[in-house]
Amino acid sequence: GAVVSQHPSWVICKSGTSVKIECRSLDFQATTMFWYRQFPKQSLMLMATSNEGSKATYEQGVEKDKFLINHASLTLSTLTVTSAHPEDSSFYICSARRMQDSGNTIYFGEGSWLTVV
Amino acid sequence: GQSLEQPSEVTAVEGAIVQINCTYQTSGFYGLSWYQQHDGGAPTFLSYNGLDGLEETGRFSSFLSRSDSYGYLLLQELQMKDSASYFCAVRADTGKLIFGQGTTLQVKP
Numbered sequence: 001g002a003v004v005s006q007h008p009s010w011v012i013c014k015s016g017t018s019v020k021i022e023c024r025s026l027d028f029q030a031t032t033m034f035w036y037r038q039f040p041k042q043s044l045m046l047m048a049t050s051n052e053g054s055k056a057t058y059e060q061g062v063e064k065d066k067f068l069i070n071h072a073s074l075t076l077s078t079l080t081v082t083s084a085h086p087e088d089s090s091f092y093i094c095s096a097r098r099m100q101d102s103g104n105t106i107y108f109g110e111g112s113w114l115t116v117v
Numbered sequence: 118g119q120s121l122e123q124p125s126e127v128t129a130v131e132g133a134i135v136q137i138n139c140t141y142q143t144s145g146f147y148g149l150s151w152y153q154q155h156d157g158g159a160p161t162f163l164s165y166n167g168l169d170g171l172e173e174t175g176r177f178s179s180f181l182s183r184s185d186s187y188g189y190l191l192l193q194e195l196q197m198k199d200s201a202s203y204f205c206a207v208r209a210d211t212g213k214l215i216f217g218q219g220t221t222l223q224v225k226p
Contacts, residue, residue, distance in 0.1 A: 034213060043204060044160065044216045093159055095214070106150075106214060111159045 002028050004096050006109035013084055013116055020080045021112045023094035029074035030096035034106075035067075038091040050077040050094075074099075084116040119143045121217035123205055128223045129195055137190045137220045139205030147208040149181050149188045154202045154219070163190065163203075192222070200224045 003026040013019045023033055031052050036044040048069050049057040056069035068080040077096075081088055093111040121141045129135040139149065148167040152160035164172050166181035166188060178191040192199055202221050206214040 043218045046215065049213060108159045
């Protein structure tokens with residue numbers, strides 16, 4: 001089956017630094033990937049839609065200058081949390097839609113735990 | 118705006134049947150999905166309803182009524198391993214999922 005891989009799975013960074021999370025579709029091409037954030041005991045909140053070769057579309061309330069998304073190829077999207085603060089500590093997860101699918105099948109990455117200290 | 122309502126917690130015993138309801142109000146609708154998530158893990162796809170009616174996959178079934186903006190997930194023959202959070206999610210656009218707040222299911226012996 002289709003596989004989406006995220007890296008790193010766990011990351012701890014100091015407040016004020018930036019951290020990059022990668023989302024790769026390993027065996028299929030994904031024109032569109034989605035980034036979610038999930039705080040403990042809460043739901044997944046869509047942050048942005050990442051489109052290959054164009055700018056990401058951010059959801060209302062998400063700071064695009066803080067959460068930089070790049071979708072440089074059909075198999076890779078990256079989320080960079082800039083000037084991270086402890087309140088950015090969360091579970092970040094990506095999903096991808098396979099090009100040849102009708103759009104009804106979404107594949108999730110394993111997620112990345114970010115802790116900002 | 119977008120909103121999905123589902124109960125926050127449900128408790129049931131092993132072997133029982135439980136139904137988790139979801140009502141939605143979204144600006145676009147391309148189907149209702151259900152996901153299971155265990156603590157610390159990624160969501161796992163359970164089912165998808167694009168049209169009205171019942172979809173059955175093993176012990177899990179899902180139902181959709183678009184006219185009522187309502188759906189449910191039915192879990193039968195509950196097992197301890199079914200203890201998890203269950204999310205309904207509306208496909209608001211191709212691939213774009215809007216999640217409900219989640220229902221924590223606790224299965225007791």
